[in-house]
Amino acid sequence: VMTQSPATLSVSAGERATLSCRASQSVNYRLAWYQQKPGQAPRLLIHGASTRATGIPARFSGSGSGTEFTLTISSLQSEDFAVYSCQQYNNWPLTFGGGTKVEIK
Amino acid sequence: EVQLLESGGGLVQPGGSVRLSCVVSGFTFSAYAMSWVRQGPGKGLEWVSAISAGGDRSEYADSVKGRFSVSRDNSKSTLYLQMDSLRAEDTAEYHCAKAQGDLRNGYINWFDPWGQGTLVTVSS
Numbered sequence: 001v002m003t004q005s006p007a008t009l010s011v012s013a014g015e016r017a018t019l020s021c022r023a024s025q026s027v028n029y030r031l032a033w034y035q036q037k038p039g040q041a042p043r044l045l046i047h048g049a050s051t052r053a054t055g056i057p058a059r060f061s062g063s064g065s066g067t068e069f070t071l072t073i074s075s076l077q078s079e080d081f082a083v084y085s086c087q088q089y090n091n092w093p094l095t096f097g098g099g100t101k102v103e104i105k
Numbered sequence: 106e107v108q109l110l111e112s113g114g115g116l117v118q119p120g121g122s123v124r125l126s127c128v129v130s131g132f133t134f135s136a137y138a139m140s141w142v143r144q145g146p147g148k149g150l151e152w153v154s155a156i157s158a159g160g161d162r163s164e165y166a167d168s169v170k171g172r173f174s175v176s177r178d179n180s181k182s183t184l185y186l187q188m189d190s191l192r193a194e195d196t197a198e199y200h201c202a203k204a205q206g207d208l209r210n211g212y213i214n215w216f217d218p219w220g221q222g223t224l225v226t227v228s229s
């Protein structure tokens with residue numbers, strides 16, 4: 001089971017956002033992060049816990065291993081307000097966290 | 106440009122069936138495993154099924170095993186999801202996604218890119 005916290009994060013543009021994802025058992029470094037905006041397809045941000053996907057800005061960074069992971073957005077831009085989900089791919093079935101909504105403060 | 110376009114969703118009665126399609130362009134479809142992921146109203150993402158590049162191996166979430174069947178036609182660059190014995194809890198937006206990994210060797214990693222999804226509503 002993947003648990004994300006907080007469920008909602010209120011942040012001002014330009015501020016730093018820190019999102020957490022916890023696994024009920026170790027997933028090593030096999031974790032991905034996705035961004036989803038209303039009416040749009042989810043977009044891959046991070047894989048391997050810390051590797052940015054192609055075209056993802058450097059303000060997005062991932063860290064962690066085992067059971068504790070963090071997605072950090074260093075300086076929120078207007079286009080970053082969205083829902084962020086983590087996904088483990090160490091064990092079957094593949095599972096996602098419930099998501100963290102990043103909203104404008 | 107890579108595109109994944111789902112279709113086939115709609116209103117279905119409980120116990121009914123529907124087949125979803127996902128037409129892919131912009132990459133060599135036959136070289137990649139593919140997957141279906143759904144998102145129920147107000148819920149998080151849920152992986153549903155995956156199929157190997159050649160279509161010879163598939164995996165399913167326990168919640169759909171025995172009711173859903175994934176297939177692909179590599180000559181048409183199209184992925185399918187046959188959904189039978191539908192239940193209210195299957196109501197969701199269904200996304201297809203290109204899967205990084207090799208299901209024939211037992212692993213799927215992350216999903217990139219994704220389609221926008223097609224909505225399936227199971228209700229009487």
